[in-house]
Amino acid sequence: MKNYKTVVLSNQEISTGYYRMRILAPGFGSKAKPGQFLMFRVQTSLPPLLRRPFGIFRTGFLPADCDGQAPKEFVEILYKVVGRGTDIMSNLQVGSKVEVLGPLGRGFDMGVPGEQKILVGGGIGLVPLYMLARELTRKSSVRLLMGGRTREDILAVTEFERLGVETYVSTDDGSLGEEGLVTQVLLRKLDKYPNASVYACGPMPMIEAVQEICAARGVPLQVSLEALMACGVGACLGCVVKGAGHSEASPRYLCSCKEGPVFRAEQLDWTKLGQEPGYCEGCKI
Amino acid sequence: MKNKRPSLAVEIAGIKLKNPVMPASGTFGYGEEYAPFIDLERLGAIVTKGLSLAPKAGNPTPRIAETISGMLNAIGLQNVGVDAFIQHKLPFLREINTPVIVNFFGNTLDEYGEVARRLSDIPEVAGVELNISCPNVKQGGIVFGTDPKAASEVVGLVRKHLKKPLIVKLTPNVTDISVTARAAEEAGADAICCINTLTGMAVDVKTRRPRLANKTGGLSGPAIRPVAVRMVHQVVQAVKVPVIGVGGIMRPMDALEFLIVGAKAVQVGTANFVDPAVMMTIIDGIEAFCVEEGITDIHQLIGSLQL
Ligand SMILES: Cc1cc2nc3c(=O)[nH]c(=O)nc-3n(C[C@H](O)[C@H](O)[C@H](O)COP(=O)(O)OP(=O)(O)OC[C@H]3O[C@@H](n4cnc5c(N)ncnc54)[C@H](O)[C@@H]3O)c2cc1C
Ligand SMILES: Cc1cc2nc3c(=O)[nH]c(=O)nc-3n(C[C@H](O)[C@H](O)[C@H](O)COP(=O)(O)O)c2cc1C
Ligand code: FES
Numbered sequence A: 001m002k003n004y005k006t007v008v009l010s011n012q013e014i015s016t017g018y019y020r021m022r023i024l025a026p027g028f029g030s031k032a033k034p035g036q037f038l039m040f041r042v043q044t045s046l047p048p049l050l051r052r053p054f055g056i057f058r059t060g061f062l063p064a065d066c067d068g069q070a071p072k073e074f075v076e077i078l079y080k081v082v083g084r085g086t087d088i089m090s091n092l093q094v095g096s097k098v099e100v101l102g103p104l105g106r107g108f109d110m111g112v113p114g115e116q117k118i119l120v121g122g123g124i125g126l127v128p129l130y131m132l133a134r135e136l137t138r139k140s141s142v143r144l145l146m147g148g149r150t151r152e153d154i155l156a157v158t159e160f161e162r163l164g165v166e167t168y169v170s171t172d173d174g175s176l177g178e179e180g181l182v183t184q185v186l187l188r189k190l191d192k193y194p195n196a197s198v199y200a201c202g203p204m205p206m207i208e209a210v211q212e213i214c215a216a217r218g219v220p221l222q223v224s225l226e227a228l229m230a231c232g233v234g235a236c237l238g239c240v241v242k243g244a245g246h247s248e249a250s251p252r253y254l255c256s257c258k259e260g261p262v263f264r265a266e267q268l269d270w271t272k273l274g275q276e277p278g279y280c281e282g283c284k285i
Numbered sequence B: 001m002k003n004k005r006p007s008l009a010v011e012i013a014g015i016k017l018k019n020p021v022m023p024a025s026g027t028f029g030y031g032e033e034y035a036p037f038i039d040l041e042r043l044g045a046i047v048t049k050g051l052s053l054a055p056k057a058g059n060p061t062p063r064i065a066e067t068i069s070g071m072l073n074a075i076g077l078q079n080v081g082v083d084a085f086i087q088h089k090l091p092f093l094r095e096i097n098t099p100v101i102v103n104f105f106g107n108t109l110d111e112y113g114e115v116a117r118r119l120s121d122i123p124e125v126a127g128v129e130l131n132i133s134c135p136n137v138k139q140g141g142i143v144f145g146t147d148p149k150a151a152s153e154v155v156g157l158v159r160k161h162l163k164k165p166l167i168v169k170l171t172p173n174v175t176d177i178s179v180t181a182r183a184a185e186e187a188g189a190d191a192i193c194c195i196n197t198l199t200g201m202a203v204d205v206k207t208r209r210p211r212l213a214n215k216t217g218g219l220s221g222p223a224i225r226p227v228a229v230r231m232v233h234q235v236v237q238a239v240k241v242p243v244i245g246v247g248g249i250m251r252p253m254d255a256l257e258f259l260i261v262g263a264k265a266v267q268v269g270t271a272n273f274v275d276p277a278v279m280m281t282i283i284d285g286i287e288a289f290c291v292e293e294g295i296t297d298i299h300q301l302i303g304s305l306q307l
Helices: A084-090 A123-136 A157-162 A182-192 A204-217 B082-094 B109-120 B142-146 B148-161 B177-186 B222-238 B252-261 B278-293
Strands: A002-015 A018-024 A037-041 A052-055 A058-062 A072-080 A097-104 A117-122 A142-148 A166-171 A197-201 A221-224 A240-242 A253-255 A262-264 B010-012 B015-017 B021-023 B064-067 B070-073 B100-104 B125-131 B166-169 B191-194 B198-201 B216-220 B243-246 B265-268
Touching: A002 A084, A018 A084, A037 A072, A052 A072, A052 A084, A052 A123, A058 A123, A072 A084, A072 A123, A117 A123, A117 A182, A117 A204, A123 A142, A123 A157, A123 A197, A142 A157, A142 A182, A157 A166, A166 A182, A182 A204, A197 A204, A204 A221, B021 B278, B064 B216, B070 B222, B082 B100, B082 B109, B100 B109, B109 B125, B109 B148, B125 B148, B142 B148, B148 B166, B148 B177, B177 B191, B177 B222, B191 B222, B216 B222, B222 B243, B222 B252, B243 B252, B252 B265, B252 B278, B265 B278
Parallel strands: A117 A142, A117 A197, A142 A166, A197 A221, B021 B265, B100 B125, B125 B166, B166 B191, B191 B243, B243 B265
Antiparallel strands: A002 A018, A002 A097, A018 A072, A037 A052, A037 A097, A058 A072, A221 A262, A240 A253, B010 B015, B064 B070, B070 B216, B198 B216
8 A cells, every 4th residue: 555646547427416527546556455445636726625435346457558558457436416526526537646545454355265245345345346346246146236226326337247247227216127126136045145245335324224134134244334534545544343242331442444355244333224324415595 | 064964863861862763653563564565664663553461442433534635543452462572573573673662551540551561571562552532532642631630640640650661642632732741741751752642533424333443533634734733732841851743644744844843753644544654754854854954863953943
C-alpha cells in the first residue's frame, strides 16, 4: 500500500448517475486482492477535504504498446454520484491527474475450493464482488444474485456472465429481472444449495436481511461493509463498527478500514447494525 | 553560500528534534500505521495516540463528519491502554531513530498520576504530552483544561510522578487561553502544545439529527488554522517555555505561520489523512523557504513576527 500519483485513462457514465473510471495503476493494480479498496483524493484544493473510499472493481493490464514496453497495470472503480466528491470525480477527464492510496483493508477469504458460492449484491455493492467472482470461478461454481431499486441500479451483469457466473437479477419495481427483493432469490438458491457460502455487499438493510437468512440456516457469510472513513489506514479510528460481544457496558469496536471492510458475519454485533453508520441523508438544497 | 543546508534542529523541553515537524496525537496512530508511506526517521518526533490507564473502547458511531474545510470527530479517545502500548506498540517505535512523545490522559486525577508514573520508567519515551483538552469524553480531558485551578492541580500532580519532559496540551475552548497556559507553566509544564480541537456540531437537515452519535465533536483541519495561529501567538506572549503550534497545517506555508508567531515546533494532524506524505512535504518546504530567505538556522525564523 502506497500513495500513487497517477492519471485517469477513462471515466464514463454507464447508467444514470453511475460512472466507471479506469486509472493507471503502476505497481499496485495486480497486487490488489478482492474486497480491498482505495482512498481517492478528489482534488488537491478544497473542499472536499477528506479522501473518499471506493472498492476496486477490476484490475488488469493494458496491452503492450507497439514500442515494446511492458504492459501497464490499471484499476477500475465503479461509483455512484451521491454528493460533492463523487460529483467532482464524474467530471474528471482522460489524462486528469489523480492520487489514490491503496490497496487498503482486508479482502475476502476465498473459502473452500469446489464449494458452491453465492454472491449477493445490491446496487453499487456489486463492486467488490466482481474481482471476487473472477477469483472464485477458477475453483468453484459461482452465482450472483443482484438487486436494485430499478433497472438503472443493475450494473455490469454481462461482465459477470462472461466469467461464467450464473446471474439472477431482481428489482423492487420489476423493471429488470424478477420483481421483489434479492433475498427472495437467496432463499430459493439456499434451498437448492444448502452447503453454499455467501458473500454480500450492498445497502445495510439488504446485508442485514441476508445475515438473518444465513444465520438461520447456519450458512457461512462474509460481508463487505461501508463506513465513514477519514484516513483508511487505521490511524483515526473513525470507521469502527460494533464487533461481536459489544455492549454499552463493555463496548467492542472493529476498525473497518484495517480489520475490514470484509468481515465474517460472526465477527459483528448485528443488533441495530443497520442504524450504525448514520450517514447524512444529503440534501440538494 | 546559498546552497548550504539550513539547520532545522530545535529543542523542546530537552528533547532534541532534527526538525520542528511532528504528527498531532490521534492522527498518526502509534506510528506503524503510516510507516508504509513515509520515512518515520525524517520526522522531528513521533507523537502517539492518547493513552489511558485501561484500554478505552471509544464512542458510538458515527464518529466523524466532514464539514467545510475541516472535520468533526468524536472518537472518544479509543486506545489500547498504557500497558499494551508499552508491550505491543513501543517495540516498533524503539527501532526508529526519532524521539517518541507519548500523549496521555486520565479519567480522574489519580489516573493521570498513575499513567505518568508508568511512563516515567520507560527509557524509549523521550517525553510525554499531557492531554487536558479532549472535548469528546465526559470525565477527564477538557474539564481539567478549561478551569485554570484544575489544570494547575493535574499538571502539578503529573509533574510529581514524572521524571521526563512534560508538554501540556491546551484546549481552545476557553475565553482566554493565556490563563490556562500560565497555570500549566507555573505547575511545572516544560512546554505547551496548542491547540486541541474546537467543539463543534453538524446537523443532517433531512433527519434533523446531529451527524455525530456524540452530538458534538472536535473540529480540526484548515478551518481552525486562524484560531490556532492567534492562540499560539497569545500563548507565546504569556509563557517562557517553548510552545508547539497545532491546528489546520496542510502546507509548508501554514507551518511557517506558526513558527513566525513563535511556535518552536509544529504538529500536523488532519492533513495526514488527506496526504500521508504531507509532513515530508512540509519539512522540505520549510527548508526550501529558509534557503530562499537566506536563513541558516530555523531559530532566526521562530518568533520573527513583525508587528
Ligand atoms: C470500503 C468502502 C468502499 C466503497 N466502495 C464504493 C464503490 O465502489 N462505489 C461507490 O459508488 N461508493 C463506494 N463507497 C461509498 C463512497 O465512499 C461514498 O459514496 C462517497 O464517499 C461519497 O462521497 P461524496 O463526496 O460524493 O458524498 P458526500 O457529500 O460526502 O455525502 C453525500 C451522501 O453520500 C452518502 N455517503 C457518504 N459517505 C458514504 C459512505 N462511506 N458510504 C455510503 N454512503 C456514503 C451519504 O448519503 C451522504 O449524505 C464505498 C465506501 C467504503 C467505506
Ligand atoms: C481523529 C482525531 C483524533 C484525535 N485524537 C487526539 C488524542 O488522542 N489526543 C490529543 O491530544 N489530541 C487528539 N486530537 C487532536 C489533534 O491532535 C490536533 O490537536 C487537532 O486535530 C488540530 O490539528 P489539525 O487541525 O492539524 O488536525 C485528535 C484529532 C483528530 C482529528
Ligand atoms: S478510516 Fe481512519 S481508522 Fe479507519
